[in-house]
Amino acid sequence: METETLAVLMFPAVIALLLLGLQVSFSLIAVGFLFGWVLYDYRVGIQLFNIIQTTASQFLLTAVPPFILMGCVLERSGIAERLFRVVQIWVGRLPNGLALTTMAMATMIAATTGIVGAVEVMIGLMAIPAMQRLGYRNDLIAGTVCAGGSLGTMIPPSLVLIVYASVANLSVGKLFAAAILPGILMVGLFMLYIIVRGILAPPAVPYADTEGEGMTLGRKLWLTLVGLLPATALIVAVLGTILLGIATPTEAASVGALGALLLAAADRRLNGRMLRDAFLTTVRLTSMILLIVVAGSMFSSIFRGLGGNDVVRGLVDAIQVDALGLVLLLLAIVFVAGFILEWVSVLLICLPIFVPLLDLYGVDPIWFAMLTFVMLQTSYLTPPMAPSIFYLKGIAPPGMTTRQMYAGVLPFILCQIVVLAILIAVPSLATWLPTVLVTGF
Amino acid sequence: MLHRLHTVLRGVDRLSDAMAALAVVLLGVMIGATLYEVVARHFFNAPTIWSNDVSYMLNGSVFMLAAAYTLRRDAHVRIDVLWQMLPRALRHGVQALFLLAVFTPVLGFGTYYAVTKAWRAWSRGSLETASAWEPLIWPFLTGLAVGMLGLLVQAVAEGIRHLLRLAGVPGSDDDPAAAS
Amino acid sequence: AEIDLRMAIISSENSIYYEDMAKPFADLVAELTDGRVEIEILPAGTVGSVLKLHDAVQDGLIDMAQTTPIFLGTSDLVNAMVASFPTGLGVDSYLPWLYQAGGLELWQEHRRETMGMHALVTSLGPSEFFAHANEPITGADDLEGKKFRTLGNWAAIVEENYGVSPTVVAGSEIYGMLEKGGIDMAEYSIPSENQKIGFHEVAKYIIYPGIQAPAWAFETVMLTETWESLPEDIQRRMELAAELTTHRSLQAMITRDLKALEELQDGGNAFVRLDDAFIADAQEKARAWAMRLAEQAQAEGDDLPMRLAESVFGFQDYWRDNAKYLVMDYRK
Ligand code: NA
Ligand code: NA
Numbered sequence: 001m002e003t004e005t006l007a008v009l010m011f012p013a014v015i016a017l018l019l020l021g022l023q024v025s026f027s028l029i030a031v032g033f034l035f036g037w038v039l040y041d042y043r044v045g046i047q048l049f050n051i052i053q054t055t056a057s058q059f060l061l062t063a064v065p066p067f068i069l070m071g072c073v074l075e076r077s078g079i080a081e082r083l084f085r086v087v088q089i090w091v092g093r094l095p096n097g098l099a100l101t102t103m104a105m106a107t108m109i110a111a112t113t114g115i116v117g118a119v120e121v122m123i124g125l126m127a128i129p130a131m132q133r134l135g136y137r138n139d140l141i142a143g144t145v146c147a148g149g150s151l152g153t154m155i156p157p158s159l160v161l162i163v164y165a166s167v168a169n170l171s172v173g174k175l176f177a178a179a180i181l182p183g184i185l186m187v188g189l190f191m192l193y194i195i196v197r198g199i200l201a202p203p204a205v206p207y208a209d210t211e212g213e214g215m216t217l218g219r220k221l222w223l224t225l226v227g228l229l230p231a232t233a234l235i236v237a238v239l240g241t242i243l244l245g246i247a248t249p250t251e252a253a254s255v256g257a258l259g260a261l262l263l264a265a266a267d268r269r270l271n272g273r274m275l276r277d278a279f280l281t282t283v284r285l286t287s288m289i290l291l292i293v294v295a296g297s298m299f300s301s302i303f304r305g306l307g308g309n310d311v312v313r314g315l316v317d318a319i320q321v322d323a324l325g326l327v328l329l330l331l332a333i334v335f336v337a338g339f340i341l342e343w344v345s346v347l348l349i350c351l352p353i354f355v356p357l358l359d360l361y362g363v364d365p366i367w368f369a370m371l372t373f374v375m376l377q378t379s380y381l382t383p384p385m386a387p388s389i390f391y392l393k394g395i396a397p398p399g400m401t402t403r404q405m406y407a408g409v410l411p412f413i414l415c416q417i418v419v420l421a422i423l424i425a426v427p428s429l430a431t432w433l434p435t436v437l438v439t440g441f
Numbered sequence: 442m443l444h445r446l447h448t449v450l451r452g453v454d455r456l457s458d459a460m461a462a463l464a465v466v467l468l469g470v471m472i473g474a475t476l477y478e479v480v481a482r483h484f485f486n487a488p489t490i491w492s493n494d495v496s497y498m499l500n501g502s503v504f505m506l507a508a509a510y511t512l513r514r515d516a517h518v519r520i521d522v523l524w525q526m527l528p529r530a531l532r533h534g535v536q537a538l539f540l541l542a543v544f545t546p547v548l549g550f551g552t553y554y555a556v557t558k559a560w561r562a563w564s565r566g567s568l569e570t571a572s573a574w575e576p577l578i579w580p581f582l583t584g585l586a587v588g589m590l591g592l593l594v595q596a597v598a599e600g601i602r603h604l605l606r607l608a609g610v611p612g613s614d615d616d617p618a619a620a621s
Numbered sequence: 622a623e624i625d626l627r628m629a630i631i632s633s634e635n636s637i638y639y640e641d642m643a644k645p646f647a648d649l650v651a652e653l654t655d656g657r658v659e660i661e662i663l664p665a666g667t668v669g670s671v672l673k674l675h676d677a678v679q680d681g682l683i684d685m686a687q688t689t690p691i692f693l694g695t696s697d698l699v700n701a702m703v704a705s706f707p708t709g710l711g712v713d714s715y716l717p718w719l720y721q722a723g724g725l726e727l728w729q730e731h732r733r734e735t736m737g738m739h740a741l742v743t744s745l746g747p748s749e750f751f752a753h754a755n756e757p758i759t760g761a762d763d764l765e766g767k768k769f770r771t772l773g774n775w776a777a778i779v780e781e782n783y784g785v786s787p788t789v790v791a792g793s794e795i796y797g798m799l800e801k802g803g804i805d806m807a808e809y810s811i812p813s814e815n816q817k818i819g820f821h822e823v824a825k826y827i828i829y830p831g832i833q834a835p836a837w838a839f840e841t842v843m844l845t846e847t848w849e850s851l852p853e854d855i856q857r858r859m860e861l862a863a864e865l866t867t868h869r870s871l872q873a874m875i876t877r878d879l880k881a882l883e884e885l886q887d888g889g890n891a892f893v894r895l896d897d898a899f900i901a902d903a904q905e906k907a908r909a910w911a912m913r914l915a916e917q918a919q920a921e922g923d924d925l926p927m928r929l930a931e932s933v934f935g936f937q938d939y940w941r942d943n944a945k946y947l948v949m950d951y952r953k
Contacts (some may be wrong), residue, residue, distance in 0.1 A: 009565025020535050023517040026544050033547040045550030046680045049558065049585075050669025051810030056501025056585055057670065059791045062475070065468055065503060162793040167633050172796045224555065244799030245484045248794045254475035254569055279465040283507035284516050285465075290504035297666075303536075304667045309634075321491060348666045352634030384520060391516040402522045440822045441889030463627040483803075486766060490776075570694030571672035573772050573789045 003038065004314075007306035010035050014299065018384055022191050025288075028295035036302040048298060055294045056088035059250065060159060063115050063285040066253035070216055070260040070276035071122030076370075077264035079230055084229030088134070089220055093199025098134055099144045100191055102127040106148030107187050110155035112238045113254070114249055117289045117391045122148020124395045140197065143408030146388035147190050148413075150380045157182045157242075157249045160376060163344055164369055167351045174434040175373075178366050180375060181429045182419060190414040197411075230267075234259045236389045260322065296342030303341070304349060312337075313353050323361040327368065327424070331356050331375050333409065338379020342387070344375065359398045370425055370430035381409045445612065446601070453598040454513055460591045461510035464503045467584075496572045498581040504590025509595035533607040535541035540600035547594050555586040622649075622659035624851065625845040628685040629663040631671040637814065641873040642744040642866065643687050644841055649862040654855055660685070669942065678738065678842055685843040687743060695774045698914040698926035699731045702933060705837035706911070707775045708904035712747050712871065713949070719745075720864065722936045727929050728829065732842060734925070740850035741863035744785040744870035747811060747878055749831035751895060753799060753820040754806035758828045760899035770795055774910060782906045799824045799917035804953060808833060808845075812885065813877040821890050828893050830916040832900055838867070870916040908934060 010031055017027035031046065036044035048092030055061070073082040083097060106123045113119060124145040133142045153160045156176035165172040189305040215223075238256040247255055264270040300308075312333060319329055328348070337346045350372075358368055381388050389405050396405070423429055478492030512518055524532060561567070561583035569578040622752040628647070632638040640664065641678075647660035663683065663935040665671045673692060674686035695701040703724075710718055718724045725742060752771075757934065758764060764783040771779065776888035786806050798804045798825035807824075808831070809815050821827060843861065886892065905916070911930050 018520050018537070019523045020539075021519050021521050021527070023512075023519050023533065023541050025517055026539070029548050030543050032548070034543075037586075040682060041759075043551065043680065043682055045671065046554050047676075048551035049554040049589075050673070050677070050682075052505070052555070052585060052589070053501075053672075054581070055671040056505060056581075059497045060793065062471065062496045062500040064471055065500065066475075069468070069472075071754040085616065091601070112513075134627070157797065165818070166793065167635070169635065171822060173800065173816070173819055173822050179478050201502070241479070241802065242797075243834060245798060245803030247479045248790065248803065250794065250799060250949075251475050251479050251790070254472045257472050258476055279468060280461060280510075283461055283464040283468060283503055284511045284514060287504045288508035288512040288516050288518060291508060291511075298564075300668055303667070305663065342535070348633055348664070352639075352664070355635050389520075390518040394516060402520060415684055438819070438822050441825050482768065482786075482788065486768065486786055488768060488786050488788065490789060493789045493791070568694055568696055570672070570696075571692050573771070573776060575694050575696060 003306040004311050006038060006306070007037055007308040007311055010299065010303055010306075013386055014340065024385075024390055025295035026265065026290040028035040028292075028305030032295070032298040032300075034169060035306065036298075039302065039305045047301065048095065051298045051301060052294050054188040054288060056299060060115070061290060063113055063253035064118055064251045065282050066257035066288060067113060067115065067118035068121050068125075068285050069278060069282040070253070070256045071125035071276075072259070073260040073264050074122075074234075075125045075129070076274050076278050077260075077267055077269040079260075079263055079269075080429070081130060082227040083231045084127065084130035086128075086224050089215065090376060092275075092299040095193075095202065096136070096194045097198075098127070098131050099136065099140060099194045102144050103148050103190055103194065104133065105152050105186065105393065108146075108235050108239075108283055110148075110151040111208070112155075112235065112242060112249065112252060113152060115253075117149070117152070118253070119385065120145060120388060120391045121289075122397055123148050124392060128397060131397070132397065134386075139408035139437055140405040140438065142400060142405040142411075143394060143412050144194065146381055146386075146392055146409045147412035148403070149388055149391065150377050150412075151183070151187065152375055153380070154179065154186055154373075154390065155259060156180065160343055160347075161369075161372060163347055164278070164373065167347050168355050168365065168369065170365060170369060171438065173438045175365060175369055177434040177437040178370050178430045179373065180433055180437075182370055182423060183368070183399050185422065185429070186334065186374075186377075186416065186419045189418055190412060191321060193411050193415055199235050213307070214236075230263045233370050236264060271429065285391075285394050289391060293342065300341050300345030300349075304345070309349055313348055316331040316353060316357065323363055324424075326357060326361050327363060328358070330368075331420075334372055334375045335382075337384075338376055338384060340385045342385075343376050343379065347378070364427065365432055367423075367427045371404065371420060372421045374416060374423065378413055378420075381413050381416070442557065443530075444604075450598050453594055457591055457595050458508035460506045460588065464506040464510075465508070465604065469519050471496050471503065474499070478533050490574045491576070494569065494572045494576055498584070499553045502584030502588065505585050507589070508588055509591035511597050512592060512599060518525050530607055537600050537603035537607060540603065545593060545596050545600065547588065548596060552586070552589040552593050555589045557580070559583045559586040569571040623657040623699070624659070624855065626658065626843075626847075627663055627681045628687055629668045629671075629674050629677060629686045631665060631674065631689070633664050633666075634864050635663075635774070635876070637746075637811075637874060638839075639686075641870045641877075645869055645873075646687070646743045646841065646862060646866040647774050649884065650859055651863050657856060658764070659857070665905050674840060675738075677734070678844060681844075684847055685841055687839060687841045689837070689839050691837075697735070698911060698918060699727075699735075699880055699929050700776050701914075702911065702926075703728045703731070703838070705834045706907070706933065707778060707833045707890040708900070708907045708936055709835060709837040711895045712745075712875070713944070713947075714937060715745060715838070716868070716871075718933065718936045718939070719867075724936075726924070727932060728840070731802055731925055731929075732840075733845060736842075738842045739845050740840045740842050740910040741860065742838050743841040743863045745867050746837045746839070747875045747907050748829075749808060749811050749834040749835065750815055751828040751831045752806040753803060753815065753824040754826040754828055754893075755799070755824050756805060757826050757891065758895070759893060759895045760896040761902065766950055767801075768784045769848075770798070770804050770809075771833065774907075775808075776945065777909050778910050779895040781910075782903075794822060796820060802845060810873075811874060811878055813874070813881040816881040816885060821888065821918065824858060825889075825891055827885065827890050828838075828895065830895065830900075832895065834902060839870075890914070 014031040018214045087101045160176040238252045474495045484487040563579040568575045630643045672692045674688045690700045690704045732738045768788045769785045770790045779785040795807045823898040915927040915930040
């Protein structure tokens with residue numbers, strides 16, 4: 001059998017294992033290993049260990065546990081809850097006000113980190129209990145947290161764009177600038193959907209505890225100051241250290257973790273038991289997330305070793321199209337690859353094949369980067385391999401089912417497709433800001 | 442006999458708990474090292490050469506050392522949409538078969554090389570060369586190897602637990618997430 | 622093909638490491654052996670870490686790897702010196718040292734004796750930029766107290782002698798740190814590579830010449846057994862392909878870099894040249910650093926580092942003393 005055929009067969013194999021309810025990371029590792037035997041025989045064990053060591057050696061991934069710890073501490077210290085209560089005073093009568101708040105917070109946190117998963121887990125830890133208490137439906141909660149988490153890569157800084165820039169030989173600064181308007185557009189559409197849904201289908205227990213009822217404005221303002229200040233200060237501190245060049249985005253995660261611990265201490269909520277719980281939850285979630293990264297890399301490395309690239313190249317070569325047709329075809333490939341492969345591999349496989357074609361057809365590389373980028377956001381939410389769902393499951397309360405999660409993310413995926421369509425229609429949304437912001441000297 | 446088996450299984454759990462506790466300590470050190478670098482660089486113009494290396498080595502050790510504990514808590518996620526519709530016996534059968542006959546041997550190969558490489562690095566005093574600091578690499582490799590060994594042992598234990606549940610043995614709890 | 626070899630490289634398919642180094646070598650080998658040898662190139666992401674390809678060859682995971690000895694670290698002076706050495710051989714003197722003055726033999730001897738591998742030198746890269754900086758830098762006084770993103774033996778040399786604070790920053794975070802002033806200056810790669818990433822967009826000053834990497838060579842390594850299992854005529858043809866690719870890669874990359882220089886000089890960046898006095902002083906310091914390591918190794922019974930250091934420094938002095946009649950075709 002041609003090895004390219006084997007490469008393609010890896011997909012159904014892993015989907016079968018996933019549907020049987022086996023651990024996502026274990027399934028990917030097992031399929032990668034067994035197919036890898038064809039390439040490396042027993043030495044595929046070395047390959048597995050190499051991938052583990054490589055992932056474990058990624059400096060940028062050191063941002064993952066501090067961010068999760070930040071979320072765990074804010075949740076357990078009650079700071080998160082107070083924050084959401086205060087917000088409820090003001091937005092309590094807005095349709096789905098709390099979901100909007102969650103989305104706004106996700107946007108702010110996304111501006112401090114570029115790591116997939118970190119934003120989602122952090123925001124989820126803080127917001128899910130509050131939304132459940134107010135009777136929000138599980139699918140809306142799930143969709144909001146997953147889509148909010150996906151902003152972690154959509155809003156700069158973004159690890160996806162850093163990798164994209166290096167593989168496609170583009171300026172990181174220009175890509176970051178290009179992502180700002182599409183990012184805002186996406187947040188806007190997410191919020192629009194949440195509002196419209198709030199009007200059409202209000203929460204099951206409509207606004208049960210309207211905190212603000214009959215409260216004087218002075219008291220409201222005081223509560224807001226006390227409730228909103230700590231969490232806001234924390235986000236400002238993390239963002240500030242990055243913008244002032246004091247810390248890299250990776251290091252800023254640790255600044256945030258320290259900040260959360262200090263806030264909890266100032267609140268006298270820090271004790272041995274809480275600390276132990278928060279740290280144990282953090283290492284558990286970190287282990288789950290990073291093992292999925294390992295597994296995705298293992299699977300992809302074997303897929304590529306078997307000639308997966310040639311499969312993609314063959315597909316592209318086989319079809320005769322014009323420039324727009326080419327763009328749509330390439331995006332379709334990214335979309336399909338994103339169903340299973342993790343995004344780094346999608347970029348490593350696709351870009352070397354795509355970039356020369358873009359030159360040939362005269363497609364603007366920054367515009368195409370943004371289209372690919374949005375398409376990758378979508379792959380983060382689309383089943384069966386939906387990292388966002390996996391991370392959510394790591395923190396979801398018992399009552400929330402996978403089905404509700406899938407249903408919940410669907411409307412947000414549609415929002416992303418709309419953003420994509422708008423970007424295709426109006427390329428300057430992506431290409432204008434880089435010319436204004438990145439001017440050089 | 443069965444009693445002894447349960448004792449062994451609980452022993453494995455305790456081992457995983459201990460590794461998770463170690464991971465917690467290492468995580469604390471990692472955050473501390475990062476903060477030290479930020480302060481030393483920005484306020485004292487004295488960046489360290491070791492902070493980046495220490496951070497990633499600790500981060501890598503943390504996630505691997507906690508992997509067994511995470512498995513015990515059934516926190517390595519799975520897609521349960523179809524799975525929940527399967528009969529109970531089939532669920533446990535599939536899990537046991539996969540863990541014992543597929544995943545354990547696969548991880549076993551990787552673990553064998555992890556242990557070999559850690560051992561070789563220790564006996565030769567190998568350095569981490571792809572770094573500015575070039576420290577000894579065996580502590581990091583040992584962290585990974587121990588974590589993988591722990592995950593391997595816990596995977597066997599969980600496989601056996603699924604077998605016990607399949608056989609309907611009393612005392613084989615059905616909800617690992619509730620076990621502590 | 623009669624002989625199929627899998628060769629891992631350190632980057633993806635649309636990088637200079639593929640286009641100027643790996644692909645031309647593989648193509649030339651196929652051509653010169655009339656298709657009897659086929660080299661399959663495995664780009665980044667196929668075999669674990671790109672920083673550890675020597676290991677992957679020794680583990681038998683792949684047949685060959687095209688990579689840099691820099692990834693083997695600086696504790697063995699030979700690895701720290703053969704590919705590139707701060708203030709060492711330049712784009713003009715490196716090739717004659719390698720092919721006419723015994724450089725290649727020393728390199729291959731080291732690989733064979735210490736790693737059980739055969740090395741073909743398969744590319745040479747041209748000078749890098751000294752740094753992209755937020756302030757003009759001309760010499761030692763300007764370097765004092767600067768947070769300088771640099772690596773390896775050069776980091777040790779500038780810290781020890783010029784009061785620099787070498788700062789470790791992940792490659793992908795250099796742009797942001799330079800932009801926000803978290804570091805004062807950064808060195809990365811050759812002009813065309815730096816230009817792609819866009820460091821010139823965030824730091825006004827471009828400091829040259831890149832004395833920390835005047836020229837840099839890449840090797841293609843395989844196990845000694847693999848090499849010896851090849852028929853002698855195949856070996857000769859592969860050596861020829863290696864040498865030809867080394868020459869061609871240098872020219873290809875310089876050509877790219879000249880284009881980058883033209884564009885950068887048309888822009889608003891300020892080009893700042895290092896003082897000759899500083900360059901001379903840095904060379905003294907760099908050589909002292911190397912000799913210290915060589916003497917250490919010699920005391921421990923390993924004379925190869927000393928032989929290499931003497932070979933490089935001796936040839937460099939010889940070249941400088943006598944090459945003044947040559948026409949170097951640029952304006953000072
Ligand atoms: Na972000
Ligand atoms: Na997906």
